Amino acid sequence: MTYTVPKLKNYSAAALGKAAGKLVSALEQESAAVKNETVWKEFRDRWVGRKSGVLTQINELWLKAAPKEAKREVGQLVNELKKEVENTVELTLQRIRTGAAESRLTAERLDITLPGNHRPLGAEHPVIKTMNEIVSVFRNLGYSVEDGPVIETDYYNFEALNFPPNHPARDTQDTLFVANQESKPLRERLLLRTHTSPVQIRTMEKMKPPIRIVIPGKVHRNDPPDASHSPMFHQIEGLAVDTNITFGDLKGTLDHAMKALFGSSVKTSFRPSFFPFTEPSAEMLVSCFICGGSGKRGAEPCRPCKLTGWIEILGCGMVDPNVFEFVKHNGYDPQKISGFAFGMGADRIAILKYGVDDIQLFFNGDVRFLQQFA
């Protein structure tokens, strides 16, 4: 039933009130029936349309037709109704809009428990990552990064590091030699460096003391590949030379570095060892960062530290004066300066850190392995 505006016969207050009441209840009824914007537009036109909307009609039929003495009262009423109608029309629109948005949102609902789409990040290689972490610890201590050739001469790999020709210590290095070198003098013969230590000499040849360097790099040994050996692996070498470097400084520096790497609760211990290019020489152990030094993981024995609670992690020592003799001309007089050097295997540290059980996994590019480090 559409509402039509009646003509007023009676302009008494009661009659006016009754007519207004009918109008308002019709308005509310129609408003409630509006379900979408098309219907709303018809609703709006019928009530506030300029030509023949209800408001225009009450203006015509009620106000204009009113006797003079009732004009004021009717005018007031028409104004109030006008406000009421306009307001209701506006609220009706808001109501249906909100309702539509809600139902659209409901319809657009996704199953948020389905898995996410992955655009995989590339993973850092665990050994390179480990090397970078170690290098960064030493950079923070004022060490510069240096590098040097992988294919070295006998001089830099051995002689200048105080491995004299025919010294048994050379046997421990399992060297891979370059072919067809016999015609050269021994010190010029090429080989694959067995450690990053030759860069110590190369750096001291080009830079005067004081120096602090750290040398990450590839090294090679004649070790057939198996679960714990690889003919190619990675080392990080360090060297500090100055007028005041002591054995206590060696210990303090490495202790600090290990705490930065493995956590502040890690302890270090040093025991005598032998390297031709350092004297005194030491092997550094860290308290096992896997079992916390207890040698046990729960009821199980801790294999990485062989139940001892300690892990051998690097070799180090005070630079042997014989080494300085080779670079004495560049300001390295062993009577005036001193230094320490250290070297560690990055692959081994990565193996311990991540619990990897086969070193070959590092070098076959298996994505299933590499992605674990992403």
Next chain:
Amino acid sequence: MKLSSQWVREFADLKVDNRQLADDLTAAGIAVEAIAGEGENTVFEMEIGTNRPDAMNHYGVAREAAAIYNLLLRPIAPKLPDPGSAAAFPIEIQDATGCVRFTARVACDVRVAPSATRIAQRLALIDQRPINNAVDATNYTLWEMGKPTHAFDLDLLEGGKIIVRRAMNGEKLKTLDGVERTLTSEDLVVADAKKPVALAGVMGGFDTMITEKTRNLLIESAWWDPVTIRKTSRRHGLHTDASHRFERGADFESTLLSCNRVMELILESGGGQLQGNVIDVVARRLDQAPVALHISEVHRILGQKLDTQVIYGILHRLGFELIPERGGEFDFTVRIPSWRLDVEREIDLIEEIARLYGYDKFPNTLPAFAGSVVEQADSKKDEKLRSSLLGLGYNEAVSLTFISHEDAETFSNAPVIELANPISEEASIMRTSMLPGMLNMLSYNLNRGTNDVRLFEMGSVFQDQKTGMPRELKRISLGRTSPSPQQGETWPTQLFFDLKGDVETLLHAFEHKTLSYDSHLAEYFHPGRAARVVMDGATVAQFGQVHSEIAAKRKLRQEAYVAELSLDQLYRHGLRQIRYEALPRYPAVERDFSFLFPNEIIFAKIEQGVLSLALSELRSFKPIEIFRGGKLPAGKYSILLRATFQSRERTLREDEVADWSKQIVKALEKLGGEQRA
């Protein structure tokens, strides 16, 4: 190396248990790696550094223990009868370089038989096979005091004398292991009047060895030159307990003691009589020079101001003799014990002090430093490339640096570095290209069911130079396979352009003027699906699909795309400087052009044709869609191109955009293009 803890304890009254003893020895540098067995059968697995041959035996370890605990060391004191005169057996040292001292004893009427149980058990405990009382006596002495000796059957030595000389080239000697060896003039031998009877310091001769028939014997205890022994040992591939010790340096003073000890053990077990007194021929004395010790130097190196009393005590306990030098330039003259050939310098004494004092007792300090951190020239560039690749989803990989001869020939024509003693034939050349390694890794993944592979490796390749050091050139390789094994039509296109996009992302990090692509390619690439990248006139990369023949040979189960960037070339360019550019304030206008082109008009030509118009407000010119086949005329393809115009100063007018569009259409038509409706 195995040692018996009970045997060690024979020489010093050690109060500590085996566990503690092992720990204390290890802390002093005489490393006990493991303890096996119990009670009197306890065996220490030792790890003794090459510089400490003096500790590679029971007495030597006891000497260290006595020094650690400040205990008396019981000397080895063999008791032998005194026959009065020296034995009448001439020994002639012809080579005083190789043989410094030769001590010998002779015994007669010895009964060769199995050793006493005590001796045999001790040897067996440390994995030494008992043979007979005479041989075991030499072996027992070796393990007791570290001095190798040798026993000859006297009756098989011809001509009644011993000569120490170099062998003659081609001379033959059958050694104890039954191998007949051809000697060179560098080998040092012990010979009788007629023939070599032992490879000096390495192994005795087969023909003069002790057997059950032996009645009379001669014991040799000599001091051999370490370098000579090492060379002979290596030349003949013979590494023995004797050579191991001699090449590290034996105790000059122990020849007499060890000779006596062996003889004592033989006489104890096999009866017989000593023939005459000891024969001791010294070609030259081996005197270790005393070392000057400055307390200040000890402090300078170790950092802790150890008391002179402490320093004196440690060195004294280790057998060093300290003679105070009052008012002199240094504090002590230190005489070195004969068994410590490794101690020659003041720094060696400082190490002795530090290790016995205990490394862990030195306080940890941090040095002050006046220098500054110097950046590596290329570290920023390395880091930029690496982080871009990780962001693009490439996994960082590391492959071995060796390749095979065949791969070297296939992947590079650079002169190669070959190894003299490679791990295997497949690993005998230092890589001249990163690609064999990359292809191996791709195929490794494909063979394990991983299809969608993205890998990169940063590394070096190696090239021989006729003279001087080989070149080590930095490279990056990229590897990519299709996401699935289906060899669909669209994958090659998509993979190629994905890879090209990735390569471009990497290259755009570097300042350059021009970047162009052509088909001057290595033969291992697919000739039609690969490109060479030239930056400012130099080749910086090659990328694309691997040639089907290579893929077939390597049994690659899917199409593989690879790239190799020459960082040595690329790094001649600086990293692109980042500068702010004001954002455009006026709208851009786009115009599309649909054209039909002959196939030979490649995009580069189209682009060049339009860019040569030099339209100053043209911001970009790009292909949007390409279509081939279908109803198109043969030999032609359709392309939708989009030009974007934008001015920095103003809003563009309709008529000027129309004019530029007309110029573009004209240029495209000039190239043989037909505009489509």
